[in-house]
Amino acid sequence: MLQRTVRSVQYLLLGLAAGSGALVTVVAGATGCAVLVVTHLGAPAFLAATTAVRRLAGLERRRAALILPAPIPTPYPGAEPATVAGRARQRAAHPATWRDTAWLTILFPLTLVCAVLAVVVLAVDLAALTSPAWAWALPPERRGDPGFMTLTTPGRQATTALAALILLPAAAWLVRALAAGQARLAAGLLKPGRTQRLSERTDHLARTRSRAIDAQAAELRRIERDLHDGAQARIVALGMTLALAERRLKALGPAADQACTDLAAARADVNTALDELRHLVRGIHPPILTDRGLDGALTALFADHPLPVTADIRLPHRLAPALEAAAYFLIAEALTNITKHAHATTVTVTVDTRPDGTLAVTVTDDGQGGADPDGSGLTGLRRRIEALDGTFTLTSPSGDPTTMHAEIPCAL
Incomplete structure (x- = not known):
């Protein structure tokens, strides 16, 4: 709990620095684009401004990992057009560009309010908790001030410290709640939109399905080769062996007629099995197709x-x-x-x-x-x-x- 509270304070204080830089970047970028939009430098200026916005938004996504379980995923596509005008049009059409800009615009006032409130509440509570240790240093004329009236006697100081100890979990909860609310708002604006997530999920499923189909086709071709080169070849060899045995038995004369008949029937069964196996091989994946x-x-x-x-x-x-x-x-x-x-x-x-x-x-x-x-x-x-x-x-x-x-x- 203490670690979460410390991270929350760290998140809010870092937000002040990030918000200051973000506000300057957004104002300067908007001003530069507005001035240069009517010239041929409008597209490069827009690219420069959006590049700065993306990098600051990227830092915000990583900063959110202080509060959230993981950094916020980036919503930008991996590849961009080769031309300056093409990249500018793509960025202008991408919703994440404007969501990033909106977040950087509100970051400074939002963080200022949250950070000041969190720091004041936590500082006042900690000051009250430690008041018995420093109340003696107050000048006598200040002990009558409304803010220090509870510290005029040792009994009041002990009561104030006990009340601060009781309220300390609530103060810590407020700090964590302010940081969590800001981080969730950042995630809502900076994470990929629902349409983009669905598109990325569709692309992922299409790629995995394509790989599964290719793997299935390769497995069928392997089975076809195994049947063609293995079982089918052995059945052919068996048929040839039976034919050779039949010819040798015929050379023995009438005494081997029954054995020859049995061998002929066995050869017929082998040929039937071979035909069925060839039909099965063609049904799995015709070799001629490969x-x-x-x-x-x-x-x-x-x-x-x-x-x-x-x-x-x-x-x-x-x-x-x-x-x-x-x-x-x-x-x-x-x-x-x-x-x-x-x-x-x-x-x-x-x-x-x-x-x-x-x-x-x-x-x-x-x-x-x-x-x-x-x-x-x-x-x-x-x-x-x-x-x-x-x-x-x-x-x-x-x-x-x-x-x-x-x-x-x-x-x-």
Whole structure:
């Protein structure tokens, strides 16, 4: 408690010095900007004034740590435009510039009132508490003054000291309350605004989500490589071993016919497992997507599709792995649904990047429509697109063609 009180007094007294410098800075800066605003030196003068304001406000944010649990965070962006005029416009448009100026303007009168009140209350209480030790030094003619009437006799001096001791916690509380109120007011003006905090939080979540998506895509590629190079290779080797054993048994004659039959069945099971594993690998992350990109993977996908696919793919460069995977599986799932349910004869696929940095994917068929937008397959696709900040729309009137459209920001 004593330490908090001492820090509070220190905070208020330092505020007097800071308030004096702040008042001079604000007045000089405002005067200089007002005089030079009509000249070509207006922007440099504004930058100089706001730089001084920011530095003093920065000191105020750190000074608040004497009372608050931590310094007040800075609300300013890290990067500024290269030109003087651009920096001046950015600072003029930033709300924190004017909140800092407002705080520095009121700092001196506010601190003056708080510091004088705190020092007077604390000094009077401490003087009364120690009055038995110094009351004897009062001149006799002064002991009758209203302020010293309680010190005329030793009994009154003891009573005054006892009352001061009782009131000392209240005086210390008042000092702490004045400092805390000033520090909270400083935090209210100097900390980042709600809009800026929300913007910074959104940027942070976007960065962390992007890293999580990239990590997930990398993990899927690792699983695909492990299955392709590990389990799949071992199953192929097992099939070759079984084939070799079957040929050797056939050389033994009719006595080994049953064993050959069992080996043939085992080879069939191995081939089935290998096909299923290859299908699983392609479902996790098609190797061709990593090797040839979205354009090459889609070309191979269209070549294997039973329906004729008219493709218009315009991709000037490779996209992020997560973006390529989302677009690939969207189109693959759409083609699968068209084959199973649409009764279509042709499919049109369009993939391009917009000038605003958005990947647009459109899949249209000439089928009978009536697709359920809340089906499990389409719901999974929608969630995958929305996880990348994209939008997914399905237009499928009964009896008419179905159009599936997705837009995904490329800046993941």
